[in-house]
Amino acid sequence: MDRRTLQADIARLERQLAALRDDAARRDTDIILHEKRRTLSLLEDMEQNISRCTLRLAKIEATLDALALTLRHAQTQQSPQPVEETLRRQLDAEVTAIQDTARDLQAFEELRAQMLAQRTR
Helix, strand or coil, rough: HHHHHHHHHHHHHHHHHHHHHCCCHHHHHHHHHHHHHHHHHHHHHHHHHHHHHHHHHHHHHHHHHHHHHHHHHHHHHCCCCHHHHHHHHHHHHHHHHHHHHHHHHHHHHHHHHHHHHHCCC
8 A cells, every 4th residue: 555546545535525416425435535544644654653663773773883893892902891881781772772663563563454454344
């Protein structure tokens, strides 16, 4: 399902609704229009969740890169105490980011399930 097709369907249904005179047809078209708008809203929510997950994954990647560099640097230095604390903080941040991403992915899957359920009605 893509946004442009959905927006085109909504515009077409709005034009049809304005031209309809039969009350039953107007009600049916209005129901379909409502569902299309709701689908568009869910699609926008999904796109936002995907963007948020992508950004969080990029953050995780950047932190892991920094962690790898810190480890390499630590191997050349002989001060294990501060390095261990730095690594612990970075790993804690990664765990938090992964948990946030997992929650967003779960929300995305729920939205997708809602959209699929809506399409089968």
